[in-house]
Amino acid sequence: MVRPRIYMFILFMFAIGCTGCSRESSYRSEQPVESSATMLKVLYATVEAGSEAVINAAENYEQQTGIDVEVSTFPYNSLQEKVFTELSRKSSEYDLIAVDTPWMPKIIQYLEPITPYIQQTASTTGIDDFIAKLFLDTSVYDKDMPQRAPLAMDTVNLDRITAAGFDVWSLPIQSNVLTVSYRKDLFENEANRVAFKKRFHRELNIPSTLDEYEDIAKFFTRDNNQDGLIDMYGTTLMAGKHEANFVDFKSFLHIFGGKLFNENLDPVFNSESGVKALETYGSWILKDKVTSPDVLSYTWDEVEIAFGFGQAAMGMNVHDMKLHPNVYGGQVGYFMLPGVEHGGTLVRGPHFGSWGLAINKYSEHKEEAYQLANYLTSADVQRDYLRFRQHVTRKSAYAAAKTVPEESVREYYEVLGRSLNIGVGRPRIKNYDQISETVQTAVQQYLTGKKNARTALDDAAAKVGKLMKESGY
Structure with missing residues (x-):
């Protein structure tokens, strides 16, 4: 079985210790699409956004779907420049793009709103499983007024989000908090x-x-x-x-x-x-x-x-x-x-902030890109991320972290999860x-x-x- 072609545009990468569950994800899309894509390209960060965990998940996705996944990773400053350049020239080179929250107001017009894709996806562990405060800060924006803050809610509710004039523009994949x-x-x-x-x-x-x-x-x-x-x-x-x-x-x-x-x-x-x-x-x-x-x-x-x-x-x-x-x-x-x-x-x-996976508006494979983003941020896959010590974004993943064998790792996830629920994001x-x-x-x-x-x-x-x-x- 062919493995994804993964290009690492970095001089070095720290090794991250693996702890907790070592099983591969058993995730399957409940509404698989008939794909015309033979390859999906992802523009991603390096260790600051948990690249090792994401690359491993991309390999699993290729094995499950037969679609090649090419993950290109760049350190932060280089990635920001690359993202802005690719989008400003309306390039279709990359289908999925990792977006840090401060970038969203500048690039939102170049991204595909993913609200319709979420509405069409039947899932037993949908967006209501994401930590609400984190999801709202990372992913929910008004395209015409990106500075506008979304409604506060304890559980993500897509109907309330859209009724207030907002859309979802990414799926949170990695979180940071002080x-x-x-x-x-x-x-x-x-x-x-x-x-x-x-x-x-x-x-x-x-x-x-x-x-x-x-x-x-x-x-x-x-x-x-x-x-x-x-x-x-x-x-x-x-x-x-x-x-x-x-x-x-x-x-x-x-x-x-x-x-x-x-x-x-x-x-x-x-x-x-x-x-x-x-x-x-x-x-x-x-x-x-x-x-x-x-x-x-x-x-x-x-x-x-x-x-x-x-x-x-x-x-x-x-x-x-x-x-x-x-x-x-x-x-x-x-x-x-x-x-x-x-x-x-x-x-x-x-302080807190998160990385989201967004769909390039100019991608020729938007539906397939959403399916990949949905997989990479899904509940089962995020539970698998724990062995890479990824800063997960779903409530169910933090619940699973309570069973990680190493005490210090369990303690960190407990502190990280509680902190994300009260964190203060960057200005939009x-x-x-x-x-x-x-x-x-x-x-x-x-x-x-x-x-x-x-x-x-x-x-x-x-x-x-x-x-x-x-x-x-």
Whole structure:
């Protein structure tokens, strides 16, 4: 049996450990179409969107259908350029395209709405099995006003979506959300527990609030080898001028009750909540010094390295982090990004975003492309993704993750699933990259002492307001 031709346009690819169920998917389309396609081409990301799991599923699909599947993978920046180029020239080269949520407002006119295909597909585990908040953020848009937010709902309901003037434009295949990896071995160490209780008059437990998190970060910032230099920090942050910086600030902003824009898309992140969020973020770096001095250049990559080599007791990232084998006795656990109490209610606001599989409007095999997307995001296939540690998007897949043999993997999926249900997505705007970079600059200006928090955010809000007007908002 011929295997798919899979072209990897990357210099390297990390190996992802396989855990959990090792069976192949038994999925079959309940309404198979008579296909005229002999090959389907998929334009996809690399490890950031779980390419190994998707490639394996594509191989299975070819074996089941006889249709060749060609998966071309590119790292993020190259993929974005490739997607925009292919669509702008109305190319039919690729049938399915992986779309990160910030791209959707720019490219939606080049995509095929998939609402009619879903309506024609009889399935016992349909779109109502997707995590609703994730599905709405990733896939549901008004083509004429992509900035418009869809209705909130606990369970995806296609009739309500269409009645409100929206369509479905992709099927969610991989999700990311800001969570915390931590050194479980340090938290469970009896000497640490006694010392922490003596100093802070409470147990050393998983923190629920940012204040509790900060106390723990202070406690674990220490000189372990007694050479007069700090060699372990309490936490990591992603404070470099990078999208990761925006993700951090955006999460703190929502935790403190703020938001980036109001209903009219006027920037409001320079509110009192925004200033408080930035000053709190900065205090961990500048005042309490619970992060490495190098944190002003950290993105998610550097955070993973620092945590992995035992340089931090806790670390925030959009995926689970692991320890290097040289970190003797190290054990990793996971918990949700803490929050802040507002009127007796704990408010959390972790950043989240997802990849969706969208149909190229210019594809000559749209029906077949939908069948492939439906397969790659189906319940059975997503359960199989667990052995690749894919960030799945269906409720049933998270339920299945409870039976994964490895404790740390079960724990991560539990934290990931809960976090996705409360996550805060990116703004639905065409000039997202410009807005993100402007806020990144403001954060850096404050952290490097060039401006105070209020001035940095006010100046950024003024610039963002101008950029929004220039983009027609």
